[in-house]
Amino acid sequence: MPSVISIKQFLEDQKLIDTILGRAAELQTLKGKTFPDTLRGRIVATLFYEPSTRTRLSFETGVQRLGGNIISTENAQGSSSNVKGESLEDTIRTLNGYADAIVMRHPEKGSATRADAVSSIPIINGGDGGGDHPTQALYDLYTIRQSKGRSDKLKIALVGDVLHSRSIHALTQLLGIYDNDLYLVGPESGLLGDDALAEYRSGNARVEQSSDMESVLADADVVYINRMQKERYADEGEFEKVKDAFCITPSTLTKMKSDAIILDPLPRVNEIDPAVDDDPRALYFQQAENGLYVRMAILEYALGLL
Numbered sequence: 001m002p003s004v005i006s007i008k009q010f011l012e013d014q015k016l017i018d019t020i021l022g023r024a025a026e027l028q029t030l031k032g033k034t035f036p037d038t039l040r041g042r043i044v045a046t047l048f049y050e051p052s053t054r055t056r057l058s059f060e061t062g063v064q065r066l067g068g069n070i071i072s073t074e075n076a077q078g079s080s081s082n083v084k085g086e087s088l089e090d091t092i093r094t095l096n097g098y099a100d101a102i103v104m105r106h107p108e109k110g111s112a113t114r115a116d117a118v119s120s121i122p123i124i125n126g127g128d129g130g131g132d133h134p135t136q137a138l139y140d141l142y143t144i145r146q147s148k149g150r151s152d153k154l155k156i157a158l159v160g161d162v163l164h165s166r167s168i169h170a171l172t173q174l175l176g177i178y179d180n181d182l183y184l185v186g187p188e189s190g191l192l193g194d195d196a197l198a199e200y201r202s203g204n205a206r207v208e209q210s211s212d213m214e215s216v217l218a219d220a221d222v223v224y225i226n227r228m229q230k231e232r233y234a235d236e237g238e239f240e241k242v243k244d245a246f247c248i249t250p251s252t253l254t255k256m257k258s259d260a261i262i263l264d265p266l267p268r269v270n271e272i273d274p275a276v277d278d279d280p281r282a283l284y285f286q287q288a289e290n291g292l293y294v295r296m297a298i299l300e301y302a303l304g305l306l
């Protein structure tokens with residue numbers, strides 16, 4: 001059964017993307033009604049070595065809505081046998097004896113690949129350090145399609161910690177398979193190197209970098225912003241210099257297109273003024289809810305039910 005480790009595994013398979021997002025749309029129509037119990041009898045383990053609100057709780061809600069059960073360590077870093085020195089591999093081997101799938105988050109890039117290498121049950125990557133976040137990108141794409149009616153021929157600004165944000169990394173690659181204009185906007189000291197940029201340019205989208213948010217916002221159909229990732233900065237002084245680099249305020253809204261949308265994977269720290277929340281373009285809480293339906297579809301996929 002398939003693991004979901006990296007957004008790269010979807011880039012060559014638009015049909016799979018459409019199947020998962022189509023199933024999510026079907027599930028969304030059942031909101032407030034009864035969901036099918038496709039996961040009945042299945043146990044999903046959530047293994048989180050890093051803080052999480054949406055990723056863990058949306059997966060756990062999704063499992064329960066579909067009639068499955070959860071075993072969970074919401075603080076594996078501090079309360080699992082990790083504290084005693086157990087390796088990630090041994091923890092995964094152990095959970096293989098208990099659960100039918102594992103949703104994990106870990107601070108090290110590549111950790112989900114390591115877990116998958118020793119696992120006989122599917123691994124779903126809920127974020128590996130500054131690396132990848134495939135399930136986030138899939139529901140970001142779902143939200144863009146839902147509100148704009150398409151996922152191509154769009155001008156999309158991806159603003160914030162472009163160097164460290166796994167959400168921006170994954171979404172840039174996913175949007176890159178379509179004919180889009182992507183603008184990565186980060187602080188001068190936090191832009192992508194040539195290699196990463198060349199990789200992101202290998203798809204069908206045009207990808208530019210800038211440090212000037214205002215210059216790209218006026219044209220943007222989608223503004224995707226993510227907080228500066230404090231936990232990824234080894235040097236606190238460096239973080240202090242960039243922590244307030246970007247903020248969407250009511251004044252920013254006046255410069256944006258009237259039908260643009262604003263997305264944020266959340267948590268919001270200071271990158272969006274709460275005064276923006278009531279603007280019809282602010283879709284980040286709808287985006288978070290959409291994560292539930294897309295993750296329900298991803299669970300069905302990983303368990304061989306889709």
Ligand code: NCD
Pocket residue numbers: 054055127133136166167226227265266267
């Ligand atoms: C993101 C993450 O963990 O990378 N959060 C999420 O899953 N919604 C974004 C972030 O932490 O800034």
